[in-house]
Amino acid sequence: xxxxxxxxGHDHGHHHHHDHDHDHLHPYDPEHHHPHRADQDDSMTxxxxxxxxxxxxxxxxxxxxxxxxxxxxxxxxxxxxxNGALVVARAWTDADFKTRLIASPKEAIxxxxxxxxxxxxxxxxxxxxxxxxxxCTLCSCYPRWILGIPPDxxxxxxxxxxxVREPRAVLREFGTEIADNxxxxxxxxTADMRYMVLPMRPEGTDSMSEEELAALVxxxxxxxxxxxxx
Amino acid sequence: MARFxxxxxVRVHKQFPPTPPSHIRTPYYVRGHAGIVExxxxxxxxxxxxxxxxxxxxxxxxxxxxxxQKDLWSDYEGHEDDKIDIEIFEFWLDRAEGSEGETA
Amino acid sequence: xxxxxxxxxxxxxxxxxxxxxxxxxxxxxxxxxRVDALMMICTNRLKLMTVDQLRKxxxxxxPSAYDDMTYYERWISSVTNTLLERGVFTADELGAKIEEVxxxxxxxxxPEGSAGGGC
Numbered sequence: 142x143x144x145x146x147x148x149x150g151h152d153h154g155h156h157h158h159h160d161h162d163h164d165h166l167h168p169y170d171p172e173h174h175h176p177h178r179a180d181q182d183d184s185m186t187x188x189x190x191x192x193x194x195x196x197x198x199x200x201x202x203x204x205x206x207x208x209x210x211x212x213x214x215x216x217x218x219x220x221x222x223x224n225g226a227l228v229v230a231r232a233w234t235d236a237d238f239k240t241r242l243i244a245s246p247k248e249a250i251x252x253x254x255x256x257x258x259x260x261x262x263x264x265x266x267x268x269x270x271x272x273x274x275x276x277c278t279l280c281s282c283y284p285r286w287i288l289g290i291p292p293d294x295x296x297x298x299x300x301x302x303x304x305v306r307e308p309r310a311v312l313r314e315f316g317t318e319i320a321d322n323x324x325x326x327x328x329x330x331t332a333d334m335r336y337m338v339l340p341m342r343p344e345g346t347d348s349m350s351e352e353e354l355a356a357l358v359x360x361x362x363x364x365x366x367x368x369x370x371x
Numbered sequence: 372m373a374r375f376x377x378x379x380x381v382r383v384h385k386q387f388p389p390t391p392p393s394h395i396r397t398p399y400y401v402r403g404h405a406g407i408v409e410x411x412x413x414x415x416x417x418x419x420x421x422x423x424x425x426x427x428x429x430x431x432x433x434x435x436x437x438x439x440q441k442d443l444w445s446d447y448e449g450h451e452d453d454k455i456d457i458e459i460f461e462f463w464l465d466r467a468e469g470s471e472g473e474t475a
Numbered sequence: 476x477x478x479x480x481x482x483x484x485x486x487x488x489x490x491x492x493x494x495x496x497x498x499x500x501x502x503x504x505x506x507x508x509r510v511d512a513l514m515m516i517c518t519n520r521l522k523l524m525t526v527d528q529l530r531k532x533x534x535x536x537x538p539s540a541y542d543d544m545t546y547y548e549r550w551i552s553s554v555t556n557t558l559l560e561r562g563v564f565t566a567d568e569l570g571a572k573i574e575e576v577x578x579x580x581x582x583x584x585x586p587e588g589s590a591g592g593g594c
Contacts, residue, residue: 183585185577188548189506194572195555196513198564204523205516213512214505259519261412278398278489280530281546290511292500296546302493305400309449314496324452327440329489331396332433332458333415394531399483400490422527424561444490 220289222360230355233342260286266339274365275336282330315366338365373432382467394422405467406438432461485538507547
């Protein structure tokens with residue numbers, strides 16, 4: 142098995158315009174190893190053409206409208222880690238809410254105004270004894286109905302491969318040192334459940350409001366690669 | 372009806388998945404290993420059928436199984452109690468003997 | 476040669492050695508968000524395909540393609556193949572539409588605002 146392949150690949154620093162016949166649905170050419178990697182660039186790659194073509198065919202056939210797509214994009218844009226941060230801050234300040242959050246995440250999250258749709262969520266509470274961290278080794282399962290689309294590194298070969306086998310080393314790369322006597326528990330999202338970590342409330346935050354607390358909670362702490370600090 | 376209960380010791384099948392074009396949700400690294408049922412998640416449509424656009428019925432009990440890291444990786448560096456929790460469908464599991472500790 | 480009866484798929488990478496994690500992130504481009512949106516609509520609303528079909532299509536990519544394509548390139552490739560298999564549109568319709576779309580970008584450049592922007 143080769144190593145070191147990052148799922149996000151390597152930007153070779155130039156763009157490669159494939160001029161393929163339109164019936165080649167996979168214009169991948171092993172002889173020309175130039176990954177289409179620069180997601181930020183503005184070249185109209187084959188797959189960007191394909192997206193536009195498929196979207197238009199679906200619209201032409203009356204299966205979707207441009208507004209449907211726009212609405213779906215906007216709905217996803219509205220799902221951000223700030224939604225999760227609010228849930229965490231509420232759980233820190235309201236013990237009954239925390240109990241409900243762990244017992245029935247969907248209903249509890251609805252209390253703070255967010256609908257997690259069909260997602261089956263498990264909330265993993267960090268404690269002085271246990272630190273939780275989430276991965277999907279097979280693809281990229283993520284609690285997107287509360288936190289939005291996952292970051293690039295979450296989908297990378299390096300993270301997916303390593304965090305199940307050397308979680309402490311991976312956490313260290315994120316600047317997170319877990320005490321030797323504290324259990325690290327990795328959660329691999331392989332099927333129908335999704336996971337969000339409830340990080341520990343940092344010391345010295347007793348006087349903070351829920352809003353101030355929420356501002357401390359970064360996305361990565363809800364994946365479990367970092368802890369929350371002041 | 373779920374065949375296993377929370378706390379039961381189970382072992383993951385070590386079978387060959389005909390990939391591609393099949394599709395399974397049981398990673399290689401847990402196959403053949405034993406762990407403890409942490410919870411029953413409910414019953415869900417079978418992904419191995421859904422992958423072909425079929426309806427995935429009937430629903431299959433889905434478990435979260437907890438493995439000790441040092442049982443999965445002989446050279447595991449870390450806490451003795453470090454664990455991995457992972458969802459596994461019932462048809463991938465057999466009852467395993469013993470309680471604590473395992474042999475692959 | 477004896478067959479490895481516990482063979483793993485290329486995507487099934489848990490536990491394999493790999494390099495440091497590249498933590499640089501990019502903002503998702505509009506076209507990527509549209510791929511995501513199309514997939515959600517096809518599965519949740521239209522019931523034209525399942526998430527497991529998306530995954531199966533991605534897992535069936537040759538390993539080198541799996542590694543080289545970006546995340547949403549893998550998605551649109553798998554969604555498109557699944558919709559073709561299902562007969563939502565034909566290969567001829569798709570080919571003609573791709574050429575039609577390509578003709579809109581004679582310089583091979585995306586319209587402003589749809590490429591994504593900085594991190």
